Amino acid sequence: MNWYVVYTKPKWEKKVAEQLAKIGVECYCPLITQIRQWTDRKKKVEVPLFNSYVFVQLEPAQRSSVFECSGAIRYLFWLGQPAIVRDEEISVIKKWLNAPESGECMIETYKIGDAIQLESGPFCDQKAIVQEVNNTHYVLVLESLGCVLKMKIK
Numbered sequence: 001m002n003w004y005v006v007y008t009k010p011k012w013e014k015k016v017a018e019q020l021a022k023i024g025v026e027c028y029c030p031l032i033t034q035i036r037q038w039t040d041r042k043k044k045v046e047v048p049l050f051n052s053y054v055f056v057q058l059e060p061a062q063r064s065s066v067f068e069c070s071g072a073i074r075y076l077f078w079l080g081q082p083a084i085v086r087d088e089e090i091s092v093i094k095k096w097l098n099a100p101e102s103g104e105c106m107i108e109t110y111k112i113g114d115a116i117q118l119e120s121g122p123f124c125d126q127k128a129i130v131q132e133v134n135n136t137h138y139v140l141v142l143e144s145l146g147c148v149l150k151m152k153i154k
Helices: 013-022 060-068 087-098
Strands: 002-008 026-028 031-037 042-048 053-058 072-075 115-117 127-133 137-142 147-152
Touching: 002 013, 002 060, 002 087, 013 026, 013 042, 013 053, 053 060, 060 072
Parallel strands: none
Antiparallel strands: 002 053, 002 072, 026 053, 031 042, 115 127, 127 137, 137 147
16 A cells, blocks of 8 residues: 555644544654743644645555545645655654654764765664754755755754
């Protein structure tokens, strides 16, 4: 079975994931915990990692069952076909979200343009290219995942 990306109404990601689970569709809505501040208090809230997206795993013939949920709008398409997310990519997201926040990384010896392999953290064993080195952060390009990683230096 393939993983597909369902586009949802804004702020409906968790509701759609709950509805999909109720009708028996395997879904994944990656959540992160953020501290939000109101005028009178601060509170930890879980927000979706990807705004307006929920991942679903089902057979191509069952794709229409997603629209039984009131917040699902459409599938995300790539080159005229519904976008398929590989199991490895879902595993990387889960691994990244479950990884401990602290991790050590020495960047002082690297220069812009150096090709490195990450040795710890959620992107362990991924190859990256150093794009920017700063006093407060550094930027790595993870070509295999097609993303840019900005990490703060503590």
